[in-house]
Amino acid sequence: MSTFFTNARLIDPKAGTDEPGNLLIENGHIVARGAEILSPEGVQVVDCGGKCLAPGIVDLGVKVCEPGERHKESFKSAGQAAAAGGVTTMVTRPDTTPTIDNPETLEFVTRRAKEAAPVNVVAMAALTKGRAGREMTEIGFLMDAGAVAFTDCDHVVTSTKVLSRAMTYARSLGALIIAHPQEPILSQGAAATSGKFASLRGLPTVSPMAERMGLDRDLALVEMTGVKYHADQITTSRALPALERAKTNGFDVTAGTSIHHLTLNELDVADYRTFFKVKPPLRSEEDRMAIVEAVKSGLIDVISSMHTPQDEESKRLPFEEAAGGAVALETLLPAAMRLYHAEQLTLPELFRAMSFNPAKRLELPGGTLDEGAPADLVLFDPDAPFVMDRFKLHSKSKNTPFDGQRMQGKVLATYVAGSCVYRRD
């Protein structure tokens, strides 16, 4: 089983290159690449027509609503959405009902994913039981069962004592902890970022400073315990100096952000449009620009979709009552292309944050075009224009903030371990 991709524009985030070339895959792995390599006899040839071929996206922080809310999203629908969005690995969140906080539920998830999803799925598990912030989960057993990281998602472990013990224990096992940096008391009940816009709309707010406070505490605990730490979403400029300091001082710290915080700002909420309600809330334009800059410099390592399906009922409510989150597996790549077309980030920089860095952080194979890497690939046209229609999404839930918007960037085909899992008709 070999495929030869010819006439491709190869995006290599590891080398930071964007150049024409060919790529040969065999038995699910990349075996050769370059401008000069030729097609061997008898292999399937894919003419890329000059379009981009990049390592498939490794999406850190996808919510699939199994178990518990399959009407919102199942492994099948999320897997199809991922394939259509160029996501070759979904790293799933444990904030389901019930929480994935023991090896048995984790095994259920792994089995369901294998049965139903056409892309790779690796699961994260909760850091504390029920994500309640009181007792740590069986980190050792969960790692044996395949958990790649431990996170309470958007629940902050309020007790610093509990978190410090969980971190100490996780450090002894080499486990990665992913946290949501936020001062939980200050941000209680908030639906928007404090500022002019929220003041006009009369929404309960949280200061952007709450993110920095949460990060400051977490980083102090990292210094104390030596644990491997990743901040799930850094969305404000005020949090960046602390992050930079921690990295400079050699702590094992990385950070991510969401595609929504990179491409939208607080004003997009407009007349209480609940599809724009995410957690943390959308920030000011100044913050958005600072975060784009931080992705460019590499201070922020990872861009995720933070895919969070919500049904219509959860969103057709007054803004304060409406559920947060947006689906984004399928819109991650086209939304990222906005940053490329605005000349704010190059394609290798984008794929460094969407593929290479998340794979590296989770110690997964992939995220590169190196020989020997798994043939998880996305073929896309960064320029193709379209108008987003939410009812055409593969996700069961259609809560995207990009509905009706003009976008550029279409996924043409997605390959997982060398097999085509999606092809645009």
Place this chain on the structure above:
Amino acid sequence: MGFAQRHLLGIEHLRPEEITEILDLADQYVELNRRDVKHSDTLAGLTQINMFFENSTRTQASFELAGKRLGADVMNMAMQASSIKKGETLIDTALTLNAMHPDLLVVRHPHSGAVDLLAQKVNCAVLNAGDGRHEHPTQALLDALTIRRAKGRLHRLNIAICGDIAHSRVARSNLILLGKMENRVRLVGPPTLMPSQISEFGVEVYEDMAEGLQDVDVVMMLRLQRERMDGGFIPSEREYYHRYGLDADKLSNAKDDAIVMHPGPMNRGVEIDGTIADDINRSVIQEQVEMGVAVRMAAMDLLARNQRAHRATQTAEI
């Protein structure tokens, strides 16, 4: 172009000419309301439903009276008591009511933006009677009418809005309206009760009452909610009264002919001294209540006219 709105959801959507048109018509209704026979058939045959998802006596009574004086059939629904408890969503409630063919829906809701949401789902005119901390447009209009009648104009005045700005929809609607009509607006209150970056709306922010009231034409006091008095936002009731309560001493900083307003209900001895509130030379608090009925009559009249015109064109198309 005259008053062109389908709903009255907020002052934000109104042009200055539209505000003036409502106030001009309200002036006529003030006259009607002072006659012995206070009845008109302007809204005869129309159904007005008052949906209050939050407690209200004064505003609901004012809307009810306004509708009845114009001849509408008025129905009050206390929403906390009914379907909300049964788990019905706001939109379902709206659709249910819509099926009863109301012509005017008056809605108050504890969440910002909820009335906008409801207005998208019904095909009749919706009047916002207060949504969360967002807007309370008829209150701002009645305040504007009161000021215009007391001062003879509604522009180039110095107006201080004092107290709990952060939680007040009255303050928001007022500062937008008074700004649109080209007045100088000052906000006075403790920083814990001030919304963030509010100074960017072209208002001046003061933390000291004496400074904030210096030479103003109008002093607008806001109600301090009981639940905010327990140390969360301010240390105590008595310290608040000492620093921010309107008394003769603080009022002496304002112009000699400055008027004192309050949207009610008042906490005497918390945000306002009783003697000031009762001083007929300074306080226009009772006039505000009177103007409230007139302004609501005017707003419903104008919305009903637009609705009739809109329905007529729809019928013509068929």
